[in-house]
Amino acid sequence: MRVGANVIWVALGVAGLAACVAVPFYGSGYAMSMAINLLMFATLATAWAMFSGPSGYVSLATVAFFGIGAYTVAVLGEALPWPVVLACAALFCALSALLVGLATLRLRGVYFVIFTFGLAELMRQVIIWYEANIGGSVGRYVFLDITQSQIVWQLTALVAGVFLTGWLISRSRLGRALRMIGDDETVAQHCGVNTTLVKLVVFAISAAFIGLVGAIVAPRWTYIDPNIAFNPVLSFQVLIMALLGGANRLHGPILGVIPMVLLFEYLSANFPNHFSILLGLTFMAIVYLVPKGIVGLTAKLGAARRPKPMPSTAPATGEEAAR
Amino acid sequence: MSRPILHIDRLKRSFGGLIAVNEVAFDVAEGEIVGLLGPNGSGKTTVMNLISGALKPDHGTIRLDGVDLVGLSPHRITRHGAARTFQLVRVLGSMSCLENVISGLAFGREPMVGARARDVAMALLERVGMAAFADTESGELTYINQKRLELARALAARPRLLLLDEWLAGLNPTEMYEGVDLLHSLREEGMTMVLVEHVMDAIRSLCDRCVVMNAGVKIAEGPPEAALADPAVVRAYLGDDGA
Numbered sequence: 001m002r003v004g005a006n007v008i009w010v011a012l013g014v015a016g017l018a019a020c021v022a023v024p025f026y027g028s029g030y031a032m033s034m035a036i037n038l039l040m041f042a043t044l045a046t047a048w049a050m051f052s053g054p055s056g057y058v059s060l061a062t063v064a065f066f067g068i069g070a071y072t073v074a075v076l077g078e079a080l081p082w083p084v085v086l087a088c089a090a091l092f093c094a095l096s097a098l099l100v101g102l103a104t105l106r107l108r109g110v111y112f113v114i115f116t117f118g119l120a121e122l123m124r125q126v127i128i129w130y131e132a133n134i135g136g137s138v139g140r141y142v143f144l145d146i147t148q149s150q151i152v153w154q155l156t157a158l159v160a161g162v163f164l165t166g167w168l169i170s171r172s173r174l175g176r177a178l179r180m181i182g183d184d185e186t187v188a189q190h191c192g193v194n195t196t197l198v199k200l201v202v203f204a205i206s207a208a209f210i211g212l213v214g215a216i217v218a219p220r221w222t223y224i225d226p227n228i229a230f231n232p233v234l235s236f237q238v239l240i241m242a243l244l245g246g247a248n249r250l251h252g253p254i255l256g257v258i259p260m261v262l263l264f265e266y267l268s269a270n271f272p273n274h275f276s277i278l279l280g281l282t283f284m285a286i287v288y289l290v291p292k293g294i295v296g297l298t299a300k301l302g303a304a305r306r307p308k309p310m311p312s313t314a315p316a317t318g319e320e321a322a323r
Numbered sequence: 324m325s326r327p328i329l330h331i332d333r334l335k336r337s338f339g340g341l342i343a344v345n346e347v348a349f350d351v352a353e354g355e356i357v358g359l360l361g362p363n364g365s366g367k368t369t370v371m372n373l374i375s376g377a378l379k380p381d382h383g384t385i386r387l388d389g390v391d392l393v394g395l396s397p398h399r400i401t402r403h404g405a406a407r408t409f410q411l412v413r414v415l416g417s418m419s420c421l422e423n424v425i426s427g428l429a430f431g432r433e434p435m436v437g438a439r440a441r442d443v444a445m446a447l448l449e450r451v452g453m454a455a456f457a458d459t460e461s462g463e464l465t466y467i468n469q470k471r472l473e474l475a476r477a478l479a480a481r482p483r484l485l486l487l488d489e490w491l492a493g494l495n496p497t498e499m500y501e502g503v504d505l506l507h508s509l510r511e512e513g514m515t516m517v518l519v520e521h522v523m524d525a526i527r528s529l530c531d532r533c534v535v536m537n538a539g540v541k542i543a544e545g546p547p548e549a550a551l552a553d554p555a556v557v558r559a560y561l562g563d564d565g566a
Contacts, residue, residue, distance in 0.1 A: 187409075
């Protein structure tokens with residue numbers, strides 16, 4: 001990528017983070033809740049695209065990891081110091097991603113999509129069953145001394161962390177291996193890539209970030225039950241945001257997050273009874289109209305304006321620039 | 324004959340009731356070029372897939388430089404030194420040609436990254452006559468150029484054994500001449516190769532030895548002229564009346 005464009009994106013990112021940190025000082029309650037939504041989906045969509053973008057494995061298990069994170073807080077929140085609770089949430093999610101990955105990452109295409117969707121539903125049903133039959137009550141209260149402002153700051157730090165991690169992966173051999181898998185898994189294997197290991201590692205990292213989001217926003221609810229924590233709509237929302245922005249670039253998903261969070265806000269405020277229908281129509285419109293995402297759209301416009309580059313002006317590769 | 328680098332013995336693989344490769348055995352010496360011939364469906368590509376690890380044999384031995392490859396996954400086999408091209412050409416379509424070759428370098432037998440990988444990748448592209456296409460998206464290449472790129476990517480893994488599955492198929496006479504020349508130059512550097520080929524002129528010019536298969540079984544082995552004149556081979560290609 002051109003250096004100038006990178007500088008602009010980094011500058012925008014830093015400005016965005018600074019604005020998020022400042023919201024609790026200047027913003028209203030409504031602004032705080034919008035900021036939490038934006039930061040939450042920005043982290044989720046970027047973490048989702050970290051694995052699913054380059055590899056082409058479309059996961060609908062987002063809410064499974066999100067829910068595990070939230071439930072870690074509900075169960076351990078009062079027993080352990082907060083940083084330990086967060087570490088547990090990340091660890092549980094990474095471990096379950098490894099387990100699930102071992103079983104499912106051999107599946108390709110639509111089979112993987114369906115399995116991950118089923119997994120999230122399975123988690124929800126298992127926890128409902130456990131809470132009703134063994135726990136004694138389906139819901140749990142989350143009484144923690146964590147303010148909205150603290151949630152905003154934690155999410156700001158997390159979104160910075162997910163971008164940094166994504167950037168580091170994309171410039172490493174790990175990121176190259178994942179892109180090779182997305183292009184042609186057989187070729188990747190025959191080039192010497194341990195495809196199973198690569199997929200597992202990135203899937204687990206992505207799941208850990210998703211779980212951390214679930215853990216950080218859990219105190220906001222006060223009360224959670226499996227239908228809230230494992231609501232499958234979340235997986236689809238994250239998917240469509242990442243696709244709208246463009247899942248193949250690090251900064252892509254966030255370009256989809258901003259318009260979609262605003263749209264969801266508008267729809268749920270004004271058409272609460274038709275939200276699902278309108279959501280479905282939005283999904284269809286996006287898949288038909290911007291199949292390559294906003295990133296793809298701007299690249300196309302840019303290419304149309306620029307003259308064809310000469311073959312000799314080779315862009316620097318990731319590994320090289322990282323040295 | 325120098326020491327065998329590839330040793331295959333009692334190799335068998337069936338798909339349901341069809342025995343695609345049936346008790347096949349042959350050796351390949353270091354620096355040798357062996358042609359794997361036979362009518363369509365005789366099991367040549369299956370043998371290639373068994374060597375490269377894309378398929379697992381039912382039983383048998385495949386030893387490359389003393390190490391048993393049976394049961395190893397393809398990436399381990401590549402890192403041990405067997406690189407391949409595919410019968411239906413496969414490139415990493417979202418990457419430029421240079422990136423394709425760098426990807427081959429990054430995980431091969433002597434992994435390398437960074438500026439050195441770029442230089443080596445560029446040299447490999449030059450080697451196969453693709454230097455001008457370094458920044459072209461590999462998905463946009465013509466079929467022939469994708470084949471050249473695949474060869475460069477396979478060479479990037481620094482193989483001890485190169486498996487070429489119909490690499491010369493579909494080339495016009497000029498390209499064929501260049502392709503054969505390129506393979507000759509690799510052989511002069513001591514590269515060991517197993518080729519699946521149908522182009523007889525190329526086989527005669529390149530191969531030290533041929534292994535001919537029919538219906539999963541090895542029916543002949545020897546220098547090209549002798550192997551192709553074998554009555555069993557003539558019968559396999561032309562039927563009983565031909566022999």
